[in-house]
Amino acid sequence: MYSFVLLTFLAAGCLKSHINAEFEFRNAVCESLDESFASFEYCYLKSVNRTYKYGSLKVKLHKVPITKIKLNFAIYKRLNGFKPFLYNVTIDACKFLKNRKINPVAAFIFELFESYSNMNHTCPYAHDVFVEKAPASSVRDKLTKVLPFPPGSYGFFSVWYAYGIARAHVNVYGTLS
Template sequence: MISSLILILMRPVGTGQVLKVNSLVEFKNVICDSVDKDFCRFEYCYLKSVNRTYKYVSGKVNLFQLPITNATVNIGFYKRMNGYKPFLYNDTVDGCKFIKNQKGSPITKYYFDIFKNFSNINHSCPYNHDLIIEKLTTTAVNHQVTKVLPFPEGDYMLQMNWSANGVLRAITKFFFSLT
């Protein structure tokens, strides 16, 4: 009786079945810092956990010196290895030119595709309004880091340094893990 139970339990292993494991993104934190408070301030910037599986990021920055006709974004991707170390890409792009010609910078397009459907940062300069990212879910990030360009498991940080007229104005950091 015991030997037949062992054979039944061992049978699925011996049949050559392969289990498919899916990686999942989980948001850990978001930090928004206004470097120049006379230029912009974050009205809100938070990570909302609706339940164990559904989290989203929302943020709104109020701009005080409109219109913005010259914007630069530095995007750095970091992996946690005894502190956050540069991983994969670090790219600086003219934000106004990028929106007009997204094919000119495939690295920036990769990052932009994560949040473009959740934001009002989807037109070229000038910007005459506050900038909003609303309810960015893990689904969008998960698609980019598992399907488009698969990443290894680990803890990551996406840092964006926002400049206008050559002056650093704000820094945003998105922390997530891939398991």
């Protein structure tokens, strides 16, 4: 009996090690709240094949240079509608880009798309901002290996402020299974 229980636990451990978590983008919604300040040239998700999916966006800034940027972001989980999950953070983006250690949560989120973006320097921003071909696989690795998230549908909601005025919303939805 004892050996049967031990064998069952070992078999379950072996099976568990072969299960791969998958992250899939579901939707991206980008909205400019002040078209005279900034507008989205594009904001989309693309599925190249079954295994390679990515997201891209480009924001055209019309009143540059921008020297004061704040960001509010929140992670929601879908449970009978989207409900707050773990984080709702507001940061001074200019200070954060000078010293990423001031907010580890923001650093974690920023690392999801940092290498696919030109947002890798401190203020001022005197050029258009983009995220190009950020793959779902990169997000999956961070959400399963670095900080394990439970399976489910998630929404990443962000409000971008310049000079204390809300200028844009960027919301990205995905499923971790």
